[in-house]
Amino acid sequence: MKQVLVAGSIVLDTVMTMDPAVRRDVNSLFMQGKTNNVSGIMMYLGGEVGNTGLALHKLGIPVMLVTKVGDDRIGTIVRGILQEFNARTQVITVENCKTTAAIALTPPGMDKISFLQLGAGQTFMLEDVPEESLKQADLFHFGYPTAMKYLYANDGEGLVKLFAKAKATGVTTSVDMTLTDIESESGKLDWNLILHKMLPYVDIYMPSIEETLFMLDREKYIEMVRNVGNKNIIEYLNPDDIMRIGDQLLAMGPKIVVIKMGKHGLYLRTAPKAHFASFGRAVPGNLDEWSARELWCEAIDTNPILSTTGAGDTAIAGFLGSLTCNYSPEEALKMGSYTASLCIGSPDTVSKIEDIHLLEKQMQNSFARLPVRLDPEIWQLKNDSYASSRDRRPPE
Numbered sequence: 001m002k003q004v005l006v007a008g009s010i011v012l013d014t015v016m017t018m019d020p021a022v023r024r025d026v027n028s029l030f031m032q033g034k035t036n037n038v039s040g041i042m043m044y045l046g047g048e049v050g051n052t053g054l055a056l057h058k059l060g061i062p063v064m065l066v067t068k069v070g071d072d073r074i075g076t077i078v079r080g081i082l083q084e085f086n087a088r089t090q091v092i093t094v095e096n097c098k099t100t101a102a103i104a105l106t107p108p109g110m111d112k113i114s115f116l117q118l119g120a121g122q123t124f125m126l127e128d129v130p131e132e133s134l135k136q137a138d139l140f141h142f143g144y145p146t147a148m149k150y151l152y153a154n155d156g157e158g159l160v161k162l163f164a165k166a167k168a169t170g171v172t173t174s175v176d177m178t179l180t181d182i183e184s185e186s187g188k189l190d191w192n193l194i195l196h197k198m199l200p201y202v203d204i205y206m207p208s209i210e211e212t213l214f215m216l217d218r219e220k221y222i223e224m225v226r227n228v229g230n231k232n233i234i235e236y237l238n239p240d241d242i243m244r245i246g247d248q249l250l251a252m253g254p255k256i257v258v259i260k261m262g263k264h265g266l267y268l269r270t271a272p273k274a275h276f277a278s279f280g281r282a283v284p285g286n287l288d289e290w291s292a293r294e295l296w297c298e299a300i301d302t303n304p305i306l307s308t309t310g311a312g313d314t315a316i317a318g319f320l321g322s323l324t325c326n327y328s329p330e331e332a333l334k335m336g337s338y339t340a341s342l343c344i345g346s347p348d349t350v351s352k353i354e355d356i357h358l359l360e361k362q363m364q365n366s367f368a369r370l371p372v373r374l375d376p377e378i379w380q381l382k383n384d385s386y387a388s389s390r391d392r393r394p395p396e
Contacts, residue, residue, distance in 0.1 A: 002138035002282050002324035005171070006053035007066035007129050009121035009144050012074050012081075012101040013046035015309055017347055029105070038105075044348040045081050046102065047121055048143030048176060051313030051349050052320075055339060057087040059321040059356040064133055068092045070120040074099035092128060094120040106307045118147060125150045126162050134169040139282040139324060141204075141316075143176035146186050146211075156194035163201035172280030174204035176316055177211045182222060191215035200253035203279050204323075206316050208260045209234055212245055234264050239296070239374055242267050243388070246294070255279055256290075258319060258336075260312045263370050266319075266333050268295040268385075285326040292392035295385045297333035298369040300341035310349030315340035321356050330383040331360075338363050 019039040029036055045054060049067040056063045065082070069075035071093055078099055082089050100121035104114040124145075134140055142162070145151045151158040166173050175198075180186040195215055199205060207215070210233055214221040224233055242259065246269035249257045255271040273291035276283060284290040318339030322332035338359060342352040353359070372386075379386040 001060075001062055003136060004056055004061055004063045004139045004141065004320065004324060005066065005129075005133050005137035006049055006056065006063055006141045008049055008124060008142045009047035009100060009147065010045060010049040010067040010069065010078060011047035011116075011121065012043065012078050012099060013050070013104060013309060013349075014041065014043050014102070015104045015106060015307055015347065016041050017106050017307055029107070040347055042347045043077075044350075045078065046310055046313075046349065047100065048141070048313060051310040051343075052141060052143065052176065052317045054085055054087065055314045055317030055343075055350045055353050056321055057085060058350050058353040059317060059339075059359070061321045061324055061356070063087065064137065065089045066092075066129060066133065068094055068120040068123055068128065070097040070099040071095050072097075072099055074101050075120070090130070090133075092120075094123055097123065104307075104309055106309065122147045123150060124148045126158055126165065129162060129166070131165065131169065134166050134171050137171050138280070139174060139320065140166050140171045141174040141176070141320060143313075144178035145175065146177050146180045146191070149185065152186055152189060152194065155190065156197055159194065160197045160201065163198055167201045167278075167280070170281055172203045172282035173201060174206065174320060175202050176313065177207045177215070179208065179211045179214060182214070182218070187218075190218075192217070195249075196252055199249070202254050203282075204256045204258070204320070205249060205254040206258045206260065206319070208262075208312055209237070209242070209245075209264075212249070212259060216245070216248065232262065234261050239372070239379070243269075243294070243390075258316075258333075260315060262308075262311075263299050264372050265299040265370070266297045266315065266336055268293060268297070268329055268333055270294075270329070282324060284323060286328075289328045293329050294388040294391040295329060295333060296372065296374065296379060296388070297330075297337050297385045298372055300337050301368040301370050302341045302344045305344050306347045307349075308344055311340040311343045314343040314349055314353065317353075318356075318359075325356060328383075330385045334363060334384050335359065338367075341367075 016038040017040045053065040098119035100119040259267040315336040319336035322335040
C-alpha cells in the first residue's frame with residue numbers, strides 16, 4: 001500500500017448543530033440579545049490535516065501528518081485529540097502564536113456559517129515540509145495554501161518552490177484550496193497567475209467549484225456572487241461550463257482534476273496517457289483506466305444532513321485513498337462520494353469513516369443519488385458515474 005504525506009492547516013472546530021426540524025430565517029439567528037437553542041455542540045479537528053489526513057488514516061491508508069499549532073491551550077487540545085487517533089504525526093509548535101480555530105453554525109438545509117481565527121496553521125513555509133518525508137512518501141497532499149501568507153506572498157513564490165521541491169523527490173503531488181475572503185490580502189491576489197505557475201508541479205488538483213471560479217476570474221466571480229445573493233453559485237452553472245473549466249485547469253499542468261460541487265457531485269477530467277510519465281510514485285496501476293477520462297459522479301442523497309463541515313475534504317480522502325489502492329476512477333469517485341456522505345451524516349467529519357475495504361463492501365448497496373441535469377446526448381451512465389462523449393473509455 002502506498003504511503004501518503006498530508007501537510008498543511010489544522011483547525012480546532014467547534015460546531016453547533018441546529019435541529020433539522022427547526023426552520024429559521026438566517027437573519028433571525030443574529031438578533032441582538034437572542035438565545036438560539038441548538039441540538040448539539042461538538043469539538044473536533046478540521047482543516048486539511050484534521051479532515052483529509054485523519055480520514056485517510058481511518059481508511060487504513062499509511063499516512064504521515066505534518067501540521068502546526070500555537071503555544072496556547074487550543075494547541076494543547078489539538079495535540080491531545082491527534083494522540084487519540086494514534087496516527088503518525090509531526091506537530092510543529094509556533095511560539096507566541098494562536099492555534100487556528102473555528103466556530104460554525106449549521107442551519108437546517110444550508111451550508112455552514114463559520115467564524116474563523118487564523119493562527120499557526122497559516123504560517124507554513126517551505127522548510128516546514130521535511131524533504132526526507134517527501135522522499136519516503138508516494139503521495140504528497142497539501143492544503144490550504146490560499147490562507148498561508150508565507151507561501152502566497154510574491155505571487156505565490158513560496159508555493160511554487162514547495163511543489164517544485166516535492167516533485168524533485170519523485171513524489172506524486174496533490175493540493176486542495178479554500179475559498180478566501182475577497183477583501184483579505186489573499187483574496188486580492190491574482191490567483192490565476194499563481195495557478196499557472198504552481199499547477200505544472202501539481203499532479204492532482206482538487207478544488208471546489210466556488211474556489212475555481214474565484215481563482216480563474218476574480219471580478220466575474222464577484223459579479224456572480226452579487227447576482228445570486230445568498231443562493232449557491234453552482235445552481236447558475238450548467239455542465240458545459242464545468243467541462244470548459246475542467247479543460248482550462250487541465251491545460252495548466254495537472255494530470256488529474258477533480259472539481260467538488262457539493263450536492264451536484266464530483267467532476268473528473270484527466271490528461272492523456274503520455275502526460276502521466278511525470279506523475280510520480282503514486283501513478284495508477286492501470287493507466288488505460290485513468291487517462292483521457294471525463295466522468296461525473298452524482299452525490300449521495302444523505303438524510304438527515306447533520307453537518308456539511310469537512311465533506312469536501314473527506315471526499316478528497318476517499319478519492320486519494322482509492323487511487324493509492326489502485327481502484328478505477330469510477331470506483332475512486334464513488335468512494336469520494338460515499339466518504340463525503342458519511343461525513344455529512346455525522347455531526348463531526350471522520351467518526352463514521354472505516355477501513356476502505358469495509359466501505360467498498362458497504363458501497364455495493366444501492367444508494368439514492370441527488371440527480372444532476374446532464375444532456376443524455378453527451379453523458380451516459382456507466383458504473384455509477386456518467387461518462388461524457390469525450391471520455392476515452394478503457395476496453396471492456
